[in-house]
Amino acid sequence: xxxxxxxxxxxxxxxxxxxxxxxxxxxxxxxxxxxxxxxxxxxxxxxxxxxxxxxxxxxxxxxxxxxxxxxxxxxxxxxxxxxxxxxxxxxxxxxxxxxxxxxxxxxxxxxxxxxxxxxxxxxxxxxxxxxxxxxxxxxxxxxxxxxxxxxxxxxxxxxxxxxxxxxxxxxxxxxxxxxx
Numbered sequence: 001x002x003x004x005x006x007x008x009x010x011x012x013x014x015x016x017x018x019x020x021x022x023x024x025x026x027x028x029x030x031x032x033x034x035x036x037x038x039x040x041x042x043x044x045x046x047x048x049x050x051x052x053x054x055x056x057x058x059x060x061x062x063x064x065x066x067x068x069x070x071x072x073x074x075x076x077x078x079x080x081x082x083x084x085x086x087x088x089x090x091x092x093x094x095x096x097x098x099x100x101x102x103x104x105x106x107x108x109x110x111x112x113x114x115x116x117x118x119x120x121x122x123x124x125x126x127x128x129x130x131x132x133x134x135x136x137x138x139x140x141x142x143x144x145x146x147x148x149x150x151x152x153x154x155x156x157x158x159x160x161x162x163x164x165x166x167x168x169x170x171x172x173x174x175x176x177x178x179x180x
Contacts, residue, residue, distance in 0.1 A: 005177070006153070008127050022144055037170055069107065
């Protein structure tokens with residue numbers, strides 16, 4: 001495994017220019033790779049498509065359903081009490097049922113709220129990857145990518161083999177290089 005420096009670009013022509021600059025900076029061609037990263041959720045890691053076998057946050061939805069159904073049922077029944085003169089005893093029952101239904105829907109959606117992982121996902125775009133042997137090469141690669149306005153410049157560990165970042169995982173949050 002080697003140290004990897006990668007930068008994202010919006011257009012393929014920008015990656016070609018960056019690759020030429022990286023080659024001019026003295027990096028061997030077999031230490032360079034480029035590829036397109038799909039948007040989050042579209043990496044087809046499963047036979048039916050997608051990135052995960054469950055939606056993020058789905059494990060929290062059952063609790064949200066229960067809490068929402070109870071709260072909605074109580075509120076609905078209370079509102080239904082006001083309809084007793086017109087609907088009789090059916091008013092609180094209907095209010096409780098409607099309230100419970102709306103409450104479980106709202107509760108399930110609330111239970112699935114994002115836990116902050118979305119900010120750490122990789123953005124879609126063309127990526128140029130450079131394998132480096134030492135800190136001096138890392139800094140040189142970072143400087144070239146910054147000069148060319150690469151976005152999301154990251155540092156990682158990996159292997160470039162046959163022109164591909166062989167062990168790239170699109171779900172791993174990138175470790176972004178800080179600016180100086």
